[in-house]
Amino acid sequence: MSNSTSNTPSTSEVTSTATKAFRGEILHFLADPAKVAEEESYQYFEDGLLLIKNGLVVAVGNATDLLATLPVGLEVTQYDNGLIMPGFIDTHVHYPQTEMIASYGAQLLEWLENYTFPEEKQFSDFEHGKRVAEFFLTQLLDAGTTTALVFGTVHKESVDAFFTIAQQKKLRMICGKVLMNQNCPEDLQDTTESGYTDSKALIEKWHNTDRLQYAITPRFAPTCSTEQLQKAGELLKEYPGVYLHTHLSENKNEIAWVSELFPDSDGYLDVYDKSNLLGRRSVFAHGVHLHDHECQRLSETNSAIAFCPTSNLFLGSGCFNLKQAEEFDVNVGLGTDIGAGTSFSMLTTLNEGYKTQQLRGDKLSPFKSFYLATLGGAVALDLEGTIGNFTKGAEADFIVLDYQATPLMARRIARCKTLTEKLFVLSILGDDRHVKATHIMGEKV
Numbered sequence: 001m002s003n004s005t006s007n008t009p010s011t012s013e014v015t016s017t018a019t020k021a022f023r024g025e026i027l028h029f030l031a032d033p034a035k036v037a038e039e040e041s042y043q044y045f046e047d048g049l050l051l052i053k054n055g056l057v058v059a060v061g062n063a064t065d066l067l068a069t070l071p072v073g074l075e076v077t078q079y080d081n082g083l084i085m086p087g088f089i090d091t092h093v094h095y096p097q098t099e100m101i102a103s104y105g106a107q108l109l110e111w112l113e114n115y116t117f118p119e120e121k122q123f124s125d126f127e128h129g130k131r132v133a134e135f136f137l138t139q140l141l142d143a144g145t146t147t148a149l150v151f152g153t154v155h156k157e158s159v160d161a162f163f164t165i166a167q168q169k170k171l172r173m174i175c176g177k178v179l180m181n182q183n184c185p186e187d188l189q190d191t192t193e194s195g196y197t198d199s200k201a202l203i204e205k206w207h208n209t210d211r212l213q214y215a216i217t218p219r220f221a222p223t224c225s226t227e228q229l230q231k232a233g234e235l236l237k238e239y240p241g242v243y244l245h246t247h248l249s250e251n252k253n254e255i256a257w258v259s260e261l262f263p264d265s266d267g268y269l270d271v272y273d274k275s276n277l278l279g280r281r282s283v284f285a286h287g288v289h290l291h292d293h294e295c296q297r298l299s300e301t302n303s304a305i306a307f308c309p310t311s312n313l314f315l316g317s318g319c320f321n322l323k324q325a326e327e328f329d330v331n332v333g334l335g336t337d338i339g340a341g342t343s344f345s346m347l348t349t350l351n352e353g354y355k356t357q358q359l360r361g362d363k364l365s366p367f368k369s370f371y372l373a374t375l376g377g378a379v380a381l382d383l384e385g386t387i388g389n390f391t392k393g394a395e396a397d398f399i400v401l402d403y404q405a406t407p408l409m410a411r412r413i414a415r416c417k418t419l420t421e422k423l424f425v426l427s428i429l430g431d432d433r434h435v436k437a438t439h440i441m442g443e444k445v
């Protein structure tokens with residue numbers, strides 16, 4: 001365990017009344033455990049202290065070292081029998097699908113037709129969007145998720161509603177209006193032109209407002225004409241720093257449909273590549289059935305995949321090949337993909353992620369799991385240094401996991417001898433009940 005280093009703050013940094021200190025067991029990641037020696041990938045402090053000033057991390061380290069630097073009288077919040085770690089990051093989720101979670105019996109294309117499209121029609125109503133956004137964001141925070149990359153619907157009102165509520169809660173959130181102008185119900189279609197102008201207006205209004213950022217959001221290749229995808233590429237060029245968020249190679253019938261619709265493309269990813277949609281801030285959900293040359297292309301463009309195990313199992317899409325992504329050095333984050341995903345909880349998502357790798361005959365180590373849920377998500381979203389770990393200057397969104405929230409967890413944790421074991425047990429038995437506290441910019445919510 002690398003627990004010897006700590007950034008020692010100067011005395012002036014901790015004299016402000018806006019300084020907060022939290023003491024307890026602390027874990028955060030510094031690198032991908034698959035890329036460096038595992039013990040180099042994280043910092044763990046059995047009795048640690050997290051120091052925050054004006055919502056940003058000032059220092060993290062051993063409590064005994066840091067306590068001596070604190071001004072007299074500064075209150076220290078103690079969290080016992082738990083683990084303080086950065087807030088979880090959900091790199092692919094649909095807020096408008098919150099109320100249709102657990103819809104029975106379909107794979108991707110029928111599921112969209114039968115459940116998703118009818119549900120999304122309601123989001124032309126700004127007030128409806130706000131009500132669902134309020135519930136959705138509360139669910140995320142209860143589950144310990146503090147940042148997400150979120151689909152709206154085709155209606156610009158859906159994004160206005162989402163950002164309005166996220167702004168009130170002071171959250172770091174990324175969202176976008178869906179682009180879809182073909183192969184979906186007519187009353188849910190935009191046009192190449194209206195999709196472009198609505199997205200542009202939303203970018204101007206919301207991107208980099210407080211902690212909010214915008215993602216240009218083509219639903220997926222089948223529902224977008226080539227013209228619409230190209231216009232999305234133009235928009236991306238016009239607004240550097242804006243995200244691109246879409247779906248990729250989730251389901252075999254979907255992939256076959258894409259090759260029929262775009263016969264000139266060399267595979268699914270190439271449809272997006274031809275419209276210049278790949279890049280450092282491009283996130284593709286799923287990528288369950290990728291060819292090596294596609295992984296190569298994702299890697300060289302620094303694009304990311306959102307690995308969504310509960311959704312991939314629920315829709316029978318398949319098991320994501322994490323090993324292949326690692327071999328090609330593709331950025332990977334974790335996604336719940338609500339409402340095809342079956343839980344808001346990133347812990348539950350880790351549980352099913354582990355099982356998908358077991359089915360492949362591969363291992364998902366507990367360190368890699370918690371890396372993916374925190375720093376891995378930040379890297380996928382190009383937000384390393386801003387969120388995802390306790391590096392100095394990072395935004396202090398963090399959670400406290402509770403080892404004793406349930407009798408079974410308490411009993412099982414009591415038998416654990418190593419951090420590795422404890423993390424694995426948390427990832428297999430944990431859910432939203434095991435999130436004792438969620439802090440946004442240092443404030444408990």
Ligand SMILES: [Zn+2]
Nearest residue numbers: 094247285337
């Ligand atoms: Zn999705």
